[in-house]
Each structure stands twice: as structure tokens, then as C-alpha cells.
Amino acid sequence: MNAFNTPVALIIIGLSVITSGCAMMSDNDENAQQQTEFQSMNVVDITAIDRAPLVNNEDDDKADEQDMDAYGAIGQPPLYSSVQGAYKGRPLTKHIGDYVKNMTQDLIANMEYVNEKTPIGVTHFALLDTNLQTTDLLGRQMAESFVHELHKFRVPVIDFKATDYIRITEGGDFVLSRDYLELSSSLPIEYVLTGTMAKHQGGVLVNARILGINSRAVVASAQMLVPFYVVDALIPSDGSQQNGMRDGVKLSRG
Template identity: 55%
Template sequence: MTKLLVPTLLTILLTGCANSSLFSGWGEEQAPRNSQQHSAPKMQVVNVMADPNAPAIDYSQAQQQASANLYGNAPADALYGNGSSTNARMVTKHVGDYVQNMTQDLIANMEYLTDKTPVGVTNFALIDSDLQRTNLLGYQLSESFIHELHKFRIPVIDFKATNYIRVTEHGDYLLTRDFLELTEKAPIEYILTGTLTKHQGGYLVNARILGLKSKAVVATAQMLMPFYVVDALLPSEHSMVDGVKLTQGE
């Protein structure tokens, strides 16, 4: 009985060793094949250290370029101004905002005027001219002052209004600049007028209210209007000088 068990055990041990070597050989053959199929890509190492000899980056120019790409060329020109201003910036205010502050200054030091005193508003003249020249800014200042004075309940007389409505193919109009179509007299006692002085940073606006008969100044205001605000005004015609169209009175 013992003699029969010994050969049997030897046979089992030899068979197990053969199978073990067989399986170990199969694994060794398959391992290189699998590693070749699923090998990880090599890592590309990039040096992120800044080059001390590299030129400096103009981030302001890059920001303006990014804004131009975001808004397009035309809206970006409207936002940053299209005139001769060297320090273009985002236009967050318009002429009316500055006129509002100037009107508050006028009201603060105003004399003799009441809510029953009729006031007329004229265009602002260029100070280095014969006072018969203005520009688009001079036109818009008078329009904005009419609005602000009315907000303070000061009666404003628009002397450019005619006694009739002119119906044409291009539209229906009440206002005119032809003095022959205007009434000879208007119930105006005081006039809001002023001058424009071109400044290195913009336009210096000088506003005043004076008596039509006495010529006495009863209120004054002064403010520097930056170029980027003035350049945001776009004339409807292309003949411009310094970003605005010059006109001459008669």
C-alpha cells in the first residue's frame, strides 16, 4: 500500500511543476504583447519659466484688441471714441451728464431769476473765432441746457420754433434756422449762452446767463469736457474739422 502511494505522489508533483512552468511561460509571452498595445504615451515636459530676455507684453493693447474682437470694429470705435484723443477710454458718460452738473452750478449762484422768468438758450461759440462760429458740441450743449433748465422748472423759450408745421417729403418740421421764418419778438428776458475753448484734455465750456436788456451776468458755470466725450458725438456729414463740422453764422 505504501509502495503504491509513493509513485502516485511523485507523478502528481511532476505534473504540477510542468503545468506551473507552462503557465509561467504563457504569461511571459503575453506580457510584452499587452504592454506594447497599451503603453502610456511619453510625457512632454514644457519649461514654463519666463525668458528674462523676452520683450515686455503690452497688456493695455491686448485688452483693447480683445474688446475689439468682442464688440467688432464699429461698436468698439463707438465705445472708445473715434477722434484725435490719445487717451481713448470707455465712454461711460455723455454731454448731458456734464451739462447736468453745470446747470446745478448755474442754479447755485443764480440771481434775479425765478420760475416766472423766461429764458432763451443759444449755441455756444468757439472762443478763438469772431463768436459767429460753432460746432456739433456747441449745438448739443444748447439742446442739453434746454432739457436741464426745464427740469428745474425754469420757463425756456425756444425761439427757433415757427408758427406753423412745414410738411415736406423728407419729414414734418416745426423748428428752423431761417430767421425770416421766425417771429420778430419773443418773450425772453434772460439768455443762457457761452463759449468753447479747445483744451489739451478736451473742451473748456464756459456757460453764463445774462439779462437780454441789461447784459448783466446773473449766473456762471465752467467745466472741462474730455475729448473722449466730445469725440463720441458723430456728425451726420463727413466734412469735419477736429472731429466736428464747423459752421459759420451770418
């Protein structure tokens, strides 16, 4: 009786050990699985996509949106809006003044005869395919930016549109005028910065030069392509009405 019961007891004990072992293994597997799931849910490198280079074809559109030119202007960005309306592009980190800055550096690098004692005047940039008596908002703003950049280089600049009085009106107080009868006909200008603009594939090709008033000699020159998305960022104060427009550019007398 005892000999018979001893093997049975051993078998029962063995089965109990195996069962408990399986249960422990099952519990360990469940714990390991839960731990794996927990780790996979929490240990995620969310910056990996940001660090990964955009080299796949499916990411070409994103790569185009992040492209910048040498001066930091953003190309092909998404839609944004302002008080003027909706535009296909984000606000630029660089503007036309940054391109003028680089052109001024080129002018200074190859400039001759102009120094801190030779006053210079700055005119609007004319459209190359006209009679050179027509400009636009880009040509006007480039002249304003060149005045600023030349002054930073300590080149004496004379604003020949300044009058000798301040005109006070309901619209504001002004010292500048485009009426030649209100301006001085005798100014100590020895050199003048001027230039031309031509529409080019992808932008506007700007040619700048400094001329001697008496000799007409070119004493400095620079050239640069300004992208269309930088040019289009200039918004006319009249809301870009179609009157006087040609190929999307508002024309006006210089």
C-alpha cells in the same frame, strides 16, 4: 528543528507586516497625492484676480482701461465698431448731457434774478478763438441739453427757433427752422443762456453763463472741462467729411 523554524517564521511574518505596511503607506501616499491634486484642481478662487487691486506695473494698462472720471465716462477703452465705422473706445456710460447736467446745477447754485416768471432763451455755444459767430456739433448739442436741464428745474425756456406752423415735407414733418424770416421777432425773453468753448489739453473747456437781455449783466456762470473722448462720441450726420473741417472739428455758422 522547531527552534530553528520559529525565528524564521517570525522573520517572515515581520517582513510580511513591513511589506504590507509599506504598501498601505504607499497607497495612502498615492491617495493623499491624488486628493491634493484633486483639491488643487477644483478648489481655485477664480475671483481673486478680480478682487485684487491693480497695483503692479504690468497691470498699468489694465488700470488705465478701468479708469473713469468723476462723472463715469470711460477712458482709454479698447476698440469697438458701429455703423459709422471703427472707434478706439467702448460705448460711453455717460455722454455730453451728463456734463451739462452738472453745469446746470452750478448755474442754478449761483443764479440771481432768474425765476419761474422770467423766460429764458438758449443759444449755441461759440468757439472762443473765432469771431463768436462759429460753432460745431458740440456747441449745438450743448444748447439742446441745456434746454432740457433748465426745464427740469422749472425755469421757463422759450425755443425761439419754433415757427407758428408745421411744415410737412417728403423729408419729414418739422416745426423748427433756422430761417429768421419764418421766426417771430418779438418774444418775451428776459435772459439768455450762452457760452464759449476752447480746445484744451485733454478736452474742451466750456464756459456757460446766463445774461440779462437788457442789462447784459451776468446772473449765473459755470465752467467745466469735457474730455475729448466724450466730445468725439458725437458723430455728425454727414459722416464727418473733411469739408469745413479744422483740427478735426467741423465748423458751421451758428
